[in-house]
Amino acid sequence: MIEMIKGFLILTGALFMLLAALGILRLPDLLTRMHATTKAAALGVILIMLAVAVHFGEVAVVARAFAIIVFVVMTAPVAAHVIGRAGYFVGSKLWSGTVKDELRPNYDPLTHELKSGLETEANAVHQPRESDPS
């Protein structure tokens, strides 16, 4: 029974990793590629570490496996957010079939200023700050 659970966890984890790699190879632009890799690869790591925990069954090893799981769950979204933000800032091209880029009309790439669409004349005036990029 434990062998079956282990085998199932390992195989599904490996399959999810293969799916992530297929996604990064086949999808058309940066954001869709990140959508494929961050979730599928994190899920693959989680499943394989669960298999490790089931296989060894000792407190020290299970704690380390769960430490890896918690680490991956915490860092994968942060890394994806940071890379996606950097990719948008450096102007990586979107796929030609993209329907709508909602950030484009509200965002000034030079000053990194974001508009909400609810500005009045008074609060829409640009206030230069020390931290502004030149």
Add this chain to the structure above:
Amino acid sequence: MDTVILISQVLMSFALILAFVRVVRGPSLPDRVVALELFASIVVGMVGVYAIKMDVSSFLDAAIVIALMGFLAAIGFARFLERGGPRDD
């Protein structure tokens, strides 16, 4: 169990090859950074499977370190990219 481990190792090696194709083909630097992060994730999985195969739990420490390095590399590359401003590659 041995066949399951062999199949999963083949699948993950194939995934590594596909990710490597994306690292080589680019087209832009953020794409390569995403592919390198995927590399780190797949290697963590491979180390886990190898720990099961060899029945040695110490390999998990290496997996922790690899996961940490992948995350830090992603953060560092993103900082470097943002510092550089718009680019066309």
